[in-house]
Amino acid sequence: MSFSYSDFTVSFNKTRLYFCIIVSLFFIASDYTQGSRSATDLGSGSSSGRNKPDGKGLVSSKGLFYAIKNNNIEKVTELINAGANVNIRDNTNWTPLHWATKTGNREIVQLLIDENADVNAKSNSQQTPLHMAIERNHVDIVEALLVVASINVNAKNDTQYTPLHIAIEKKHMEVVKILLAVSSINVNAKNDAQQTPLHIAIRKSHAEIVEALLGKNANINAQDWKNYTPLHMAAEIGHAEIVEALLVVAGIDVNAKNNTQHTPLHIAIEKKHVEVIKILLAVSSIDVNAKNDAQHPPFT
Numbered sequence: 424m425s426f427s428y429s430d431f432t433v434s435f436n437k438t439r440l441y442f443c444i445i446v447s448l449f450f451i452a453s454d455y456t457q458g459s460r461s462a463t464d465l466g467s468g469s470s471s472g473r474n475k476p477d478g479k480g481l482v483s484s485k486g487l488f489y490a491i492k493n494n495n496i497e498k499v500t501e502l503i504n505a506g507a508n509v510n511i512r513d514n515t516n517w518t519p520l521h522w523a524t525k526t527g528n529r530e531i532v533q534l535l536i537d538e539n540a541d542v543n544a545k546s547n548s549q550q551t552p553l554h555m556a557i558e559r560n561h562v563d564i565v566e567a568l569l570v571v572a573s574i575n576v577n578a579k580n581d582t583q584y585t586p587l588h589i590a591i592e593k594k595h596m597e598v599v600k601i602l603l604a605v606s607s608i609n610v611n612a613k614n615d616a617q618q619t620p621l622h623i624a625i626r627k628s629h630a631e632i633v634e635a636l637l638g639k640n641a642n643i644n645a646q647d648w649k650n651y652t653p654l655h656m657a658a659e660i661g662h663a664e665i666v667e668a669l670l671v672v673a674g675i676d677v678n679a680k681n682n683t684q685h686t687p688l689h690i691a692i693e694k695k696h697v698e699v700i701k702i703l704l705a706v707s708s709i710d711v712n713a714k715n716d717a718q719h720p721p722f723t
Contacts, residue, residue: 488513491522496531509540518544524552529563542571549580557586560595569605576605583615591623591632599632603639610641617647625656630664643672650681658687658703661696670706677706684716692721 487507490498499519503509510518520540523531532552536542543551553574556564568574577585587608590598602608611619621641624632637643644652654675657665669675678686688709691699703709712720 485511487511487519488522491519491528491531492526494526494528494531496528496534499531499534503534503538509535509538510544512544516544516546518552520544520552521546521550521555524555524561524564524568525559527559527561527564529561529567532564532567536567536571542568542573543575543578545578545580549578551575551578551580551586553578553586554580554584554589557589557595557598558593560593560598562595562597562601565598565601569601576602576607577609577612579612579614583613585609585612585614585620587612587620588614588618588623591620591627591629594627594629594632596629596631599635603635608639610636610639611645613645613647619645619647619653621645621653622647622651622656625653625660625662625665628660628662628665630662630668633665633668637668637672643669643675644679646679646681650679652676652679652681652687654679654687655681655685655690658691658696658699659694661691661694661699663696663698663702666699666702670702677703677708678710678713680713680715684714686710686713686715686721688713688721689715689719 487499487502487509488511490496490502509520512518518541520532520535520542521544523535542553545551553565553568553576556568569576577587579585584592587599587602587610590602603610610621613619614623618626619642621633621636621643622645624636643654646652651659654666654669654677657669670677677688680686681690685693688700688703688711691703704711711722714720
C-alpha cells in the first residue's frame with residue numbers, strides 16, 4: 424500500500440482539526456467546572472466563593488442555612504448584607520428562622536426578625552418558628568418572637584396543636600405563663616383530637632397549669648372527640664386535686680356524658696378511684712342514677 428502527499432496532507436489536517444476540537448472542549452469544561460465550584464463555595468458557606476445573583480436576581484441563599492446551622496453570625500450577617508433571601512425555603516419548607524430557632528441562637532433569631540423574616544412561616548408539618556421554640560423550651564426565643572406584632576400565637580400545626588397545646592404537652596411551665604399573658608391567646612383552641620389545652624393539662628396531671636387555665640376562663644365543659652369533658656378526664660386518671668379544682672368553677676356539668684353515655688362518676692367507679700368517688704358524691708347536683716349506653720347507673 425502506498426500513500427501520496429495529498430493523502431498525508433488530508434490526514435494531517437484532520438488530526439489538527441480533532442486536536443483543536445479537543446482543546447476547545449477542555450476549556451469549555453474548565454469554565455463550567457469553575458462556575459460550579461463558585462456556586463458550591465457559596466452554598467457551603469465557603470469564604471472563597473463570592474455571592475452571585477441566582478436566576479431570580481437574588482443572592483444565592485443556600486449558604487445562609489449553612490451559616491445558621493453552624494451558629495456563624497458573622498457569615499449570616501455577611502450573606503444578608505449581600506442580599507440573601509431571609510425567607511428562602513429548604514426541601515422541608517424550613518426557613519432560616521426555623522433553623523435559627525432549632526439551634527437556639529437568640530442573636531441570629533433577632534437578626535432575622537430585624538430583617539423582616541416571616542415569623543409565621545410554616546414547614547411541611549405546619550410548624551411555625553414559635554412551635555419549634557416552644558418544643559425545645561427556648562424561652563428567650565419565644566419572648567423574641569412574641570414581641571413581633573404580626574406573630575400568630577394561635578397558629579396550628581398538622582395535628583392542630585397551637586403553641587399553647589405544645590407548651591402544656593411538654594410541661595414547659597414558664598412558657599405556658601408567658602403565652603397566657605398574651606391578650607390574643609386562645610385557651611379553648613382544639614387539636615385534631617378535639618382536645619383543648621385544659622384537656623391536655625389534665626391528661627398530663629399538671630395541677631398548676633390547670634389552675635392557670637381556669638384563671639383564664641378555659642371552657643370547663645369542652646368535649647373532645649370521645650365527648651370527654653375535663654372532669655371526665657380528671658376522673659379517669661384519678662387526680663383528686665384537679666377534680667376539686669374543676670368542681671369549684673361555676674357552670675360545670677358534673678353529669679355530662681361522653682360518647683358511651685358515661686358520666687364522670689361512672690368512670691371514677693370503673694377505675695376504682697375511691698378519693699374521686701367521694702369528692703363527686705359530695706356534690707349536691709350529682710346524679711347517682713344516670714345511665715350509660717348499657718343502661719347501667721354508676722353503681723351496679
